[in-house]
Amino acid sequence: MALTKIRLGDYITPSTINNRDLKYKKELIEGVTNGGVFSAPKGNPLDVDLKPYKIVNNGAFVYNPSRLDLGSIAYRTEGLCIVSHLYIVFYLNEAGKKIIDPAWLFIYFRRKEFYREVTFRNFGSQRPEFNFYDMSDIFIPLPSISIQKKYVDIYKSMIANQQSYERGLEDLKLVCDGYIEDLRRKMLCKKIGPYLIEGNQQNDMGLTADSVRGLTTSKEVISTKADMAGVSLDNYKVVKPGQIAYVPDTSRRGGKISLGFNNTMESFLVSSISTVFGTNHELLLPDYLMLFLTRTEFDRYARFNSWGSARETFDWNEMCNVQIPIPDISIQKAIADIYHVYITRKRISEQLKAQIKDICPILIRGSLEEGDSNAKAKKL
Numbered sequence: 001m002a003l004t005k006i007r008l009g010d011y012i013t014p015s016t017i018n019n020r021d022l023k024y025k026k027e028l029i030e031g032v033t034n035g036g037v038f039s040a041p042k043g044n045p046l047d048v049d050l051k052p053y054k055i056v057n058n059g060a061f062v063y064n065p066s067r068l069d070l071g072s073i074a075y076r077t078e079g080l081c082i083v084s085h086l087y088i089v090f091y092l093n094e095a096g097k098k099i100i101d102p103a104w105l106f107i108y109f110r111r112k113e114f115y116r117e118v119t120f121r122n123f124g125s126q127r128p129e130f131n132f133y134d135m136s137d138i139f140i141p142l143p144s145i146s147i148q149k150k151y152v153d154i155y156k157s158m159i160a161n162q163q164s165y166e167r168g169l170e171d172l173k174l175v176c177d178g179y180i181e182d183l184r185r186k187m188l189c190k191k192i193g194p195y196l197i198e199g200n201q202q203n204d205m206g207l208t209a210d211s212v213r214g215l216t217t218s219k220e221v222i223s224t225k226a227d228m229a230g231v232s233l234d235n236y237k238v239v240k241p242g243q244i245a246y247v248p249d250t251s252r253r254g255g256k257i258s259l260g261f262n263n264t265m266e267s268f269l270v271s272s273i274s275t276v277f278g279t280n281h282e283l284l285l286p287d288y289l290m291l292f293l294t295r296t297e298f299d300r301y302a303r304f305n306s307w308g309s310a311r312e313t314f315d316w317n318e319m320c321n322v323q324i325p326i327p328d329i330s331i332q333k334a335i336a337d338i339y340h341v342y343i344t345r346k347r348i349s350e351q352l353k354a355q356i357k358d359i360c361p362i363l364i365r366g367s368l369e370e371g372d373s374n375a376k377a378k379k380l
Contacts, residue, residue, distance in 0.1 A: 003143055003371045004099070009136025011096030015060065015089045019053045019082050026050065030081040032062055034071045035353070036110055038081065042254060052085035059102060061109075062089050065129040069118040075106040088132050104148035104367070107155055108140065110360040143371025151367040158359065162352040165345060172342040176291055179335045183325040193320025195284035199276040201238040203269055209233065213260070213268045215245055217253055219294045221260035221268070236269040242286050243278040244293070245270045248313040250306040257302040257314060261290045263343070275316055284326055287336035292324045 026048065030038040056062055056076050063073035065088050083089065092102055108114065117138070122128035142148075209228040213221045239245045239262045246259040262268060270276065279286045292298055301322070306312040326332075 003141045003368060005139055005141050006099075007136070008138045008140055009133075011093060011100060012061075012090045012136065013093045014132045015054065015056075015091060017055045018051065018085065019055055020051045022050055024050070024053075024055065024080070024082050028081050029053065030056070030083055032064055032072050032074045032083070032087065034067065036071055036074050036106075036357075038062075038074050038076065038078065050082065053082040054085055054087060054089050056081050056083055056089055060089050060091055061102075061106070062087050063130075064088075065131050068130045069115045069122065069128070071110070071115060073106075073109050075102060088135070090132060090135070099142065099145055101145055101148040101152050103152040103155065104364075105140075107152070107360045108364055110357060111364060113361060141368055143367045144374075147367050147371050147374070150370075151363045155356070155359070155363055158352070158356050162349060162356060165349040165352060169342065169345055169349060172338060172345065176335065176338055176342060177295075179338070180291060180295075180325075183327060187325035187327060189323035190326050191320065192284065192289065192322050192324060192326075195280050195326070196320060197278045197280065198316065199237070199240070199243055199278060201240075201276075202272075203233050203236045203238060205238060205267065207233065207236075207238070207267065207269050211266075211268045212236065213239070213270055215247055215258040215260040215270060215274065217256035217258050217299075219259050219261075219290075221245075221262065233269060235272045237272055237274055237276050238267050239270055239276050240267050240278070241265055242281070243276055244286055244290065245274045245276045246314075246319070247271075247274055248315055249273070249311055250303050250314050251308075251310075251312050255303050256299045259293055261286065263287070275319070277316075277319075282329065285329065285332045285336050287339055288332040289324070291335065291339055292322075298322075 029041055029048075029050075031041050033039050057080055058076055058078075060076040061073065062076060062083055064086070066086075092100055092105075118130050118134075119128075121134060121137075122130060209224075209231070212224040212226075212228055212233070214224045214226070216222055237245070241262055241264060244259065244261050246257060250257050279289060302314045302318075305318045305321075306314045307318075
């Protein structure tokens with residue numbers, strides 16, 4: 001079968017079925033991330049009117065019409081949920097099910113080429129929104145469904161591999177949390193202040209903008225998103241290997257504190273508003289301390305103990321007052337080793353996610369080329 005160019009609107013049907021009977025509660029609310037996955041909302045929707053929320057069943061495509069160009073589209077396979085009435089929900093119709101594998105279509109949507117087309121079609125709009133009619137006007141070259149399924153199988157095997165890593169991550173996190181809770185029951189907690197060493201070294205090492213890092217509420221160190229053009233780095237603080245940095249301001253951060261650990265062999269820079277510190281390695285390992293600082297319990301503690309009016313801060317004195325069990329250094333190292341494995345596997349899991357996204361255009365191109373090649377071979 002040769003490639004068939006189809007108008008997507010002829011093979012999809014929109015759905016506006018909503019939760020007007022309030023049959024489904026807030027526990028079923030999901031959003032769609034730019035990573036193309038469903039995710040529970042970050043806030044607590046206590047006073048949200050759930051009647052206009054749209055009902056989503058397996059087999060549905062759901063996207064945010066104002067963020068589709070960023071990748072905010074997902075395919076539902078995890079059971080019923082409800083989504084904002086602002087989202088677009090559609091399904092393959094009966095004709096579509098005969099010639100389109102929905103997973104193949106989702107892979108097609110997960111490509112930068114598709115996002116560029118969305119951006120192009122929205123060019124000049126005051127408020128770009130890619131509605132269902134815009135989606136319907138998309139034309140797609142389509143190989144046979146057997147070829148589609150072949151490449152979908154490759155995609156699903158990669159997903160399964162990545163998910164197995166994620167399941168292992170949860171097991172390792174449970175082991176770490178179990179050790180911590182056991183120590184909290186068996187040992188007296190001590191203030192960490194006497195074991196900390198504040199670092200106030202400014203950038204006297206000649207580090208450039210390439211060394212500037214940001215600190216996230218997920219307790220990660222990331223490349224800065226700020227425009228560093230023309231910015232003086234003289235007063236930026238140096239974070240050496242083994243040091244921890246955090247942003248004292250806890251306002252407007254979703255009840256979390258931005259924090260990160262330099263577990264590399266290189267120094268980097270953070271904003272002068274950040275607080276940097278290390279530990280006395282003979283008594284307290286920074287890796288072990290990070291296990292406590294990455295817990296949701298610490299986020300709640302830091303937020304509760306933040307003080308101020310317009311801006312609330314968790315200052316250095318409050319950090320020094322944090323209390324944790326501090327066992328023998330050999331025990332700390334044993335627990336930290338498990339944490340290292342957890343961090344390593346987490347990084348691999350994130351790399352696999354990136355590879356899955358990057359392989360989408362390769363799979364689509366491969367399926368189209370195979371479909372075209374098969375058609376030419378039959379003509380000979």
